[in-house]
Amino acid sequence: MSVQIEFDTSWQEEFFKRIDSDGPWGNWELYKLAIEVENHTTIPEFEGLQAPEHLPNLTPLPHQLEVAKQVVENMNGKAILADEVGLGKTIEAGLILKEYMIRGLVKKVLILVPASLVSQWAIELNSKFFIPAIAQKKSYVWEQCDVVVSSIDTAKRNPHRDIINNLDYDLIIIDEAHKLKNNKTKNYEFVQGLKKKFCLLLTATPIQNRISEIFNLVSLLKPGHLGNEAAFYEKYKKDTRSLDDHDHLKELVNKVMIRNRRADTGIEWTKRHVETIPIEFSEKERALYDAVSAIRSDETMSSSQFSIMTLQREACSSREAVYYTLRNMLTKQENPSAQFQGSIQRLVSMVEAVDKNSKAEKALELIQKIDDKVIIFTEYRSTQLYLQWYLKQHGITSVPFRGGFKRGKKDWMRELFQKHAQVLIATEAGGEGINLQFCNHMINFDLPWNPMRLEQRIGRVHRLGQEKDVMIYNFAIKDTVEEHILKLLHEKIHLFEKVVGELDDILTKLEFGNIEDHLLDIFGKSSSEGEMKIKMDNLTSMIQFAEDMKEGNIHAAT
Amino acid sequence: MQQHEIHRFLVKYFQANECDIIEQGPGFLRVQLTIELDKELMNRPFYWHYLEKTGGIPNPMQLTLITNKMLAPKNMQGEVIHFGSPRLHQIFQSARSLAGYIRLYENHHHQNGTQIPLRPWLGMNVRISYQCDRKKDIFKSIGLQLINGQMIENFHDRLLTMNLTPKIPDYSFTLSPIIMPKSGMTRVAGFLQNSILQEDHTWADEARERWNKDLDLLEHFYEDEEEKADSYEIEKKALQEQYEPKISISMVNGGLFYLTDHAVS
Numbered sequence: 001m002s003v004q005i006e007f008d009t010s011w012q013e014e015f016f017k018r019i020d021s022d023g024p025w026g027n028w029e030l031y032k033l034a035i036e037v038e039n040h041t042t043i044p045e046f047e048g049l050q051a052p053e054h055l056p057n058l059t060p061l062p063h064q065l066e067v068a069k070q071v072v073e074n075m076n077g078k079a080i081l082a083d084e085v086g087l088g089k090t091i092e093a094g095l096i097l098k099e100y101m102i103r104g105l106v107k108k109v110l111i112l113v114p115a116s117l118v119s120q121w122a123i124e125l126n127s128k129f130f131i132p133a134i135a136q137k138k139s140y141v142w143e144q145c146d147v148v149v150s151s152i153d154t155a156k157r158n159p160h161r162d163i164i165n166n167l168d169y170d171l172i173i174i175d176e177a178h179k180l181k182n183n184k185t186k187n188y189e190f191v192q193g194l195k196k197k198f199c200l201l202l203t204a205t206p207i208q209n210r211i212s213e214i215f216n217l218v219s220l221l222k223p224g225h226l227g228n229e230a231a232f233y234e235k236y237k238k239d240t241r242s243l244d245d246h247d248h249l250k251e252l253v254n255k256v257m258i259r260n261r262r263a264d265t266g267i268e269w270t271k272r273h274v275e276t277i278p279i280e281f282s283e284k285e286r287a288l289y290d291a292v293s294a295i296r297s298d299e300t301m302s303s304s305q306f307s308i309m310t311l312q313r314e315a316c317s318s319r320e321a322v323y324y325t326l327r328n329m330l331t332k333q334e335n336p337s338a339q340f341q342g343s344i345q346r347l348v349s350m351v352e353a354v355d356k357n358s359k360a361e362k363a364l365e366l367i368q369k370i371d372d373k374v375i376i377f378t379e380y381r382s383t384q385l386y387l388q389w390y391l392k393q394h395g396i397t398s399v400p401f402r403g404g405f406k407r408g409k410k411d412w413m414r415e416l417f418q419k420h421a422q423v424l425i426a427t428e429a430g431g432e433g434i435n436l437q438f439c440n441h442m443i444n445f446d447l448p449w450n451p452m453r454l455e456q457r458i459g460r461v462h463r464l465g466q467e468k469d470v471m472i473y474n475f476a477i478k479d480t481v482e483e484h485i486l487k488l489l490h491e492k493i494h495l496f497e498k499v500v501g502e503l504d505d506i507l508t509k510l511e512f513g514n515i516e517d518h519l520l521d522i523f524g525k526s527s528s529e530g531e532m533k534i535k536m537d538n539l540t541s542m543i544q545f546a547e548d549m550k551e552g553n554i555h556a557a558t
Numbered sequence: 559m560q561q562h563e564i565h566r567f568l569v570k571y572f573q574a575n576e577c578d579i580i581e582q583g584p585g586f587l588r589v590q591l592t593i594e595l596d597k598e599l600m601n602r603p604f605y606w607h608y609l610e611k612t613g614g615i616p617n618p619m620q621l622t623l624i625t626n627k628m629l630a631p632k633n634m635q636g637e638v639i640h641f642g643s644p645r646l647h648q649i650f651q652s653a654r655s656l657a658g659y660i661r662l663y664e665n666h667h668h669q670n671g672t673q674i675p676l677r678p679w680l681g682m683n684v685r686i687s688y689q690c691d692r693k694k695d696i697f698k699s700i701g702l703q704l705i706n707g708q709m710i711e712n713f714h715d716r717l718l719t720m721n722l723t724p725k726i727p728d729y730s731f732t733l734s735p736i737i738m739p740k741s742g743m744t745r746v747a748g749f750l751q752n753s754i755l756q757e758d759h760t761w762a763d764e765a766r767e768r769w770n771k772d773l774d775l776l777e778h779f780y781e782d783e784e785e786k787a788d789s790y791e792i793e794k795k796a797l798q799e800q801y802e803p804k805i806s807i808s809m810v811n812g813g814l815f816y817l818t819d820h821a822v823s
Contacts, residue, residue, distance in 0.1 A: 005807065006804065007747050011658070019814070034810060035683055037650040040559045044694055044696060046694045223775065223779040224778045
């Protein structure tokens with residue numbers, strides 16, 4: 001079969017001109033050097049990676065090189081990179097990008113990442129890969145720069161959107177791509193409309209929930225690979241949770257997805273030490289906790305289970321958190337009855353009566369003992385503010401961190417923490433998208449109920465690049481809902497000993513829905529201590545069953 | 559390219575461009591740039607524009623390049639150069655653009671009194687790129703004698719064994735070409751195209767196969783829609799750009815060479 005051959009004729013025009021005007025002619029030494037350059041830069045093989053030779057400051061790990069090779073040679077440059085958290089997906093993407101740039105297959109690149117990671121990506125591409133990536137700040141950047149890093153939220157808005165839609169990209173990289181699991185969203189539609197020759201989707205949790213999510217992700221990358229929507233859902237039930245039930249589907253997905261697990265990489269990870277620190281309430285704190293727990297039988301409050309549970313958990317965190325919620329409960333009611341107002345008022349006065357925070361005292365003691373950088377995670381902003389104030393009273397510098405911070409502020413806070421402050425106090429939303437491997441002490445001031453979120457917290461510090469053993473301190477107030485939760489997570493499902501990603505596997509095996517809902521049911525609806533215990537045991541054994549199933553699979557496979 | 563090769567390359571590059579090498583040792587070199595090379599490499603057009611407007615004294619920069627950190631003196635300030643560094647690639651680019659066209663004569667050992675005829679040759683160095691969703695390149699150097707049409711490969715290697723000079727040597731005269739450079743180029747292009755057609759193009763067939771496979775998937779994905787969405791067309795065009803096999807021939811450099819009869823035999 002014939003192949004189209006193009007001959008570049010731009011050279012000859014100039015050549016004839018120089019013949020006519022008798023020069024100017026080049027220098028023989030330079031002429032020879034130019035050919036020497038040519039011999040060093042031509043790549044006579046389709047196969048193989050050139051990038052590593054260009055990157056003396058980077059020693060990619062074997063699994064990262066393998067991923068890059070696979071994507072370029074066998075996946076035609078369209079892939080979902082789904083390594084477990086902390087295995088260096090950024091490095092893999094950088095290697096692939098570099099390879100394509102060296103070979104001259106890619107010039108125009110768009111990199112879409114969470115806002116908090118924009119500068120980090122740009123810096124890493126520049127320093128580790130010598131790729132002149134620019135963090136998008138002005139709208140002319142789209143057209144004038146070849147490699148641009150931006151957040152989807154910025155890119156999808158005009159005037160940017162219109163400019164981007166008119167550009168032809170050679171490669172598009174999307175970090176945290178699991179956020180594109182819903183094909184009805186604006187973000188999805190935006191990405192679908194981009195012109196892209198090659199495409200990399202990065203995610204650590206590609207199969208977080210439903211099979212529909214993987215369908216949407218793959219269809220973005222390679223429409224039709226899993227069939228069209230109607231045929232797909234006819235074949236596989238929409239809410240199926242596990243990919244493993246469908247071998248054929250799994251095989252198809254594996255053609256466009258690479259997933260390395262920690263255990264497969266053969267890398268020695270630093271150890272993880274987990275310490276549970278039980279804390280006693282002071283008398284007044286206990287009184288407040290008991291009072292919010294008693295709301296359940298208070299008909300005037302007639303509140304949902306949810307807010308009672310919330311209040312209980314908040315009472316284990318700080319009185320400030322409780323106060324904030326109480327105030328909200330009051331303002332949300334249009335015409336609060338006098339009785340309701342009275343109940344709230346009574347609780348508020350109990351909040352006011354609390355004169356110390358036992359957990360905060362413990363945290364302070366621990367931080368002083370550690371005498372090194374510490375990250376404190378809390379679920380509540382009020383607690384975050386309080387802790388910052390409290391630590392400052394005791395001469396300890398801290399910086400806050402929240403998901404809602406703008407990109408620049410996040411970078412700045414991270415930098416402040418690294419260089420100046422001893423403590424970083426992060427709320428849940430701030431857990432994602434920040435790498436803190438220079439710190440190896442972590443305090444869970446209170447616990448999230450979603451184990452995945454806990455895993456993300458740990459993933460911030462226990463990742464590649466962490467050189468020390470990681471210390472995790474879990475705070476739990478005795479005889480509260482918190483103690484139960486911790487018991488479940490820690491002792492029953494051994495969450496903290498698990499490597500990151502393992503839990504993901506187990507949870508996807510469970511067909512019983514959201515673990516958070518189960519916890520809510522157990523702690524919120526049980527009428528007696530006994531009932532609660534039974535329900536919790538049931539949940540535990542289900543999780544253990546899923547775990548055994550997984551191990552069983554492994555045995556069967558080997 | 560090894561670090562010592564890079565070092566040797568840099569020295570040659572700066573010398574060829576008449577820059578003084580102020581200091582040189584294992585793993586490093588310090589160069590005084592000429593005005594021309596400062597403009598070529600340092601990317602400061604405003605400085606030069608300002609200087610020309612005000613008539614100030616030009617002060618081209620010095621460059622310290624470290625080719626091996628281990629060997630270079632400790633605490634030495636300078637740019638670390640390695641195969642992937644942007645500076646080296648800028649210099650690569652510059653070497654290509656500064657020496658795109660050349661005319662040279664063979665510096666022969668003339669016998670007293672006799673005039674030696676020099677035959678014109680057209681030398682063309684090209685890069686042939688084979689591209690689909692992957693890419694490879696091949697370098698070819700072709701020489702065409704412009705009197706009798708003799709064509710040889712690896713022409714550059716032959717030239718490297720000769721003594722060449724930019725000025726016509728004494729006791730020499732050049733023969734006028736019978737084949738004009740323009741038609742010479744057409745001959746070379748034709749020769750290259752023909753030899754490419756003789757090659758095995760399994761790679762292109764395989765790329766088309768991959769392309770068709772993805773096209774089929776795409777059709778299937780949108781088959782239920784009567785009016786296909788814009789994304790269908792976008793995706794279809796993207797597949798073409800991703801897979802369509804193409805071969806492109808681009809010039810590296812080339813020129814006219816006047817050689818003795820027995821230089822190429």
